[in-house]
Structures are given as structure tokens and as C-alpha cells.
Amino acid sequence: MCNIKEGVVISFRTIITNWRTALLWSIYALALIGVLLHIFYIIDHNPVNHIWSDPERHWVQGIDTQRNDPMAMTDPVIYQLYIATLAKLTFKDPALVAFYTILLSLLAPWIWYRFFRELQPSKMVAISGGLILIWLPSWLGIYSYFMQETLMLPLLGLALWMTWRCKRKKTVNSFLLVIFLWSIAGLTRGICIPMAAIATTWLWLEQAEKIKKALGATTILLMILGPLIVRGYQQMGVFAPHGMGKMNVLYAISGKQEVKITYRRQGAVWYYGFGSPATGQRPFAPLSDWKTRRTGRVIADINIDKGSEDWKTVFEKNELTFSEYLWITKENLIFLFFAESWPDCDHSYLLHVVSYWMRWLWAPLGIAAFVITATFWRSQKRHLLLPSIILGWIIVQGLLPLAVNEGRYRKPFEGLLIAQVVLLLGTYQSQKRPESVN
Numbered sequence: 001m002c003n004i005k006e007g008v009v010i011s012f013r014t015i016i017t018n019w020r021t022a023l024l025w026s027i028y029a030l031a032l033i034g035v036l037l038h039i040f041y042i043i044d045h046n047p048v049n050h051i052w053s054d055p056e057r058h059w060v061q062g063i064d065t066q067r068n069d070p071m072a073m074t075d076p077v078i079y080q081l082y083i084a085t086l087a088k089l090t091f092k093d094p095a096l097v098a099f100y101t102i103l104l105s106l107l108a109p110w111i112w113y114r115f116f117r118e119l120q121p122s123k124m125v126a127i128s129g130g131l132i133l134i135w136l137p138s139w140l141g142i143y144s145y146f147m148q149e150t151l152m153l154p155l156l157g158l159a160l161w162m163t164w165r166c167k168r169k170k171t172v173n174s175f176l177l178v179i180f181l182w183s184i185a186g187l188t189r190g191i192c193i194p195m196a197a198i199a200t201t202w203l204w205l206e207q208a209e210k211i212k213k214a215l216g217a218t219t220i221l222l223m224i225l226g227p228l229i230v231r232g233y234q235q236m237g238v239f240a241p242h243g244m245g246k247m248n249v250l251y252a253i254s255g256k257q258e259v260k261i262t263y264r265r266q267g268a269v270w271y272y273g274f275g276s277p278a279t280g281q282r283p284f285a286p287l288s289d290w291k292t293r294r295t296g297r298v299i300a301d302i303n304i305d306k307g308s309e310d311w312k313t314v315f316e317k318n319e320l321t322f323s324e325y326l327w328i329t330k331e332n333l334i335f336l337f338f339a340e341s342w343p344d345c346d347h348s349y350l351l352h353v354v355s356y357w358m359r360w361l362w363a364p365l366g367i368a369a370f371v372i373t374a375t376f377w378r379s380q381k382r383h384l385l386l387p388s389i390i391l392g393w394i395i396v397q398g399l400l401p402l403a404v405n406e407g408r409y410r411k412p413f414e415g416l417l418i419a420q421v422v423l424l425l426g427t428y429q430s431q432k433r434p435e436s437v438n
Contacts, residue, residue, distance in 0.1 A: 043098050105150070194395075263304060386423055
């Protein structure tokens with residue numbers, strides 16, 4: 001009888017082992033196909049063929065390293081440096097641009113996979129999360145364009161990876177590396193700054209050697225931000241090391257559909273005007289024809305030589321009331337979670353069509369992840385840093401009127417949400433494993 005039982009157990013274990021091996025090889029095969037998809041897609045949809053509007057702005061700002069016009073000072077500096085490097089390495093040769101863009105597009109899911117491995121104990125769950133990101137249409141489609149998200153996504157993943165590595169190692173050097181990487185990510189897209197504040201503060205509070213870490217972090221921040229503060233103040237008359245965000249804030253709080261701004265500096269004059277692509281969309285289509293109530297145009301005339309004086313005047317004229325804040329915030333949340341991502345919204349591309357329909361997924365998945373995390377908070381109380389970072393992103397990107405939101409701004413949330421699902425699955429498996437052994 002014992003021999004029969006042992007034989008059954010051995011056979012069952014063999015089946016499980018073979019099933020896991022087959023599943024793992026299937027995942028590897030899907031990952032390889034996903035890599036090939038990145039290669040062929042970017043070759044066929046090369047970003048050098050889409051240099052217009054914002055992609056053109058980013059390209060021109062990068063190749064002309066001496067530009068100091070107000071728009072060049074509005075955007076954070078790191079993506080400009082990336083484009084400058086890319087332009088120098090490729091001389092805009094399509095094959096070379098495709099080569100480096102493919103590497104960047106593949107670097108993002110690999111870095112996030114390494115973050116998932118650091119985040120929770122299951123290798124299989126981490127591989128599955130990385131596989132999802134390889135195949136995620138919204139993360140691949142954006143690499144057909146010169147947009148800041150193409151660099152921000154891998155940098156955000158790298159900062160998160162090193163944050164959880166620092167949680168494990170608890171050393172001064174690992175903490176200072178986190179400070180540096182979050183600084184670079186924040187200088188690529190400003191939304192990384194509040195996430196950086198949460199992550200680095202959390203690490204500093206829970207770890208020892210606080211004085212060393214505080215002094216080292218202050219030194220790094222001064223070395224990175226100090227020159228940018230001087231640069232920004234010289235050119236724009238305000239302190240803005242991460243880029244001039246006042247125009248975006250004015251546009252957001254005005255409740256208008258377009259913004260028109262005139263800059264003057266030492267006799268030179270620049271005229272800019274634009275409107276968010278989200279305000280021309282119907283984010284609930286085809287279920288509803290709802291559209292923004294924003295109308296008209298907010299106008300500003302800024303003499304840079306006066307510092308922040310003209311900015312103060314124009315913000316006083318467009319002071320936001322509480323009732324205005326409520327409807328503007330409601331629309332911002334709608335745009336953020338349901339608007340189509342732009343410029344990767346060409347429906348002649350199958351990938352963009354799939355991404356368009358997948359926009360319905362993220363809000364329900366986010367709510368489900370929040371409910372599960374809250375329900376099992378006792379088992380998750382040691383893993384609250386990631387939900388805190390996600391909550392910080394929602395508050396700043398969704399509830400603060402810092403910009404008119406677009407579907408493109410949802411991309412970091414997609415990665416963070418997948419990371420939270422990976423965390424929940426990985427911790428659940430680790431808690432169930434001892435029971436299965438018994």
C-alpha cells in the first residue's frame with residue numbers, strides 16, 4: 001500500500017514539474033515572439049517617419065543643443081540630452097534610429113522584469129509580468145514617436161528596481177544610487193518627482209545611517225539640480241530646474257480648450273499656442289458622446305525680464321474656484337483613464353487599435369487591485385510602499401490641476417498597476433506554499 005501511495009505522489013509531482021516546465025518554455029517562446037514584434041514593428045513604424053507636432057518639438061530641441069527659447073526651457077532636460085545623443089550616433093539614419101529605439105523599447109520590459117523579481121519571491125510571476133509588458137500595445141506603440149515616455153518608462157522601472165534593492169540591502173551606496181536614478185527620471189517627466197519623494201522618504205525613514213544618507217542625498221541633488229536652477233533662472237527668470245511648468249498649470253486651471261502665450265525677453269518675442277488632443281476626443285466612445293466642457297482660449301503675455309511678475313498677474317486673473325476645480329478635476333480623471341493615447345492613435349496600425357480598446361481595462365483593474373489590497377491588508381502591510389507610490393501618482397496626476405490630462409499620461413500607471421498585481425500574486429503564492437507542503 002505504501003509503495004502505491006509513494007508511486008502516486010511521485011507521478012503527481014512529475015506531472016506538476018512537467019507542467020511548470022512546459023509553461024515556462026511557453027512563456028519564453030511568447031517572450032521571443034514579443035521581441036521579434038518589437039523589432040519588426042519599429043522597423044516598419046520608424047520614429048524618423050513621424051516627426052511632426054510634439055515629436056518634432058522634441059527632435060528639434062535635442063539636435064539644437066544651444067536652443068534657449070521658452071519652449072526649450074519648458075521641457076525637462078534629460079530627454080533633450082537623449083535625443084542629442086541619438087542624433088549624434090545616427091545622423092538620423094533610419095536603420096540606426098530603429099536599432100537604438102528597438103534596444104530602448106526592449107530595455108523597458110526587461111528592467112521592469114528585474115523590478116518584479118526584486119518586488120516579490122516568485123520567478124514565474126515576475127516572468128509573466130515582464131511578458132505582459134513586452135506585449136502591452138500602449139508601451140510598444142509609443143516607440144514609433146520621439147516622446148518623453150519612451151525614455152521615462154525604462155528610467156521609472158530602473159528607479160523602482162533600485163528602490164526595492166535598497167530596501168533589501170539597506171546600505172548608504174544603494175540609497176544614494178536610488179536618489180540619483182529618481183532624479184534622472186524626474187528630469188525626464190515631472191510626474192516621477194512625487195513618486196520619487198514617496199520612495200526615497202520611505203527608505204530613509206525605515207533604514208539606519210540617516211545622517212549619512214541625508215548628507216549624501218543633499219549633495220547629489222545639489223550637484224544635479226543646482227546648475228539647472230541657475231540655468232533656468234538665467235533664461236526664464238524663475239526657479240524651475242525640472243522645466244517651466246507654469247504654462248501647463250495656467251492651461252489646466254483656466255478651464256479653456258486652448259492656450260495662447262506670448263513670451264518676451266530682451267527684445268525677442270515668441271508666440272505659442274496649443275490645445276490638448278484629449279479635449280478633441282470623446283473618451284467614452286462608442287458608449288457615449290460625452291466631451292469636454294472646455295471652450296475658448298486663455299491668453300497670457302509674459303515678459304521674462306520681469307521674472308515671475310507677469311505670471312503672478314495672469315494666475316490672479318485665472319484664479320481657480322472650488323466649483324471650477326471640481327469639474328476640471330472630474331474631466332482630468334476622465335481624460336487620464338479613458339482618453340485615447342496620443343500620438344500613438346493612428347487606427348491604420350493594428351497595435352494602436354488594440355491599445356485604444358484596452359483603455360477600458362485600466363480603471364476597473366486599478367479598482368480591483370485596490371479592493372484586494374485593502375481586503376487583505378494584514379498580509380500586505382509589509383508591502384505598502386508600492387500602493388503608496390501608486391496613490392501618490394493618482395493624487396498628483398489625477399487630482400492636482402497641473403496639466404490638462406491625456407491618455408498618454410496613463411502609461412506609467414499601467415506599469416505600476418501590473419507591478420501591484422505581480423506583488424499580490426507573488427505574496428499570495430509565498431503564503432500558500434508552506435500549506436501545500438504540509
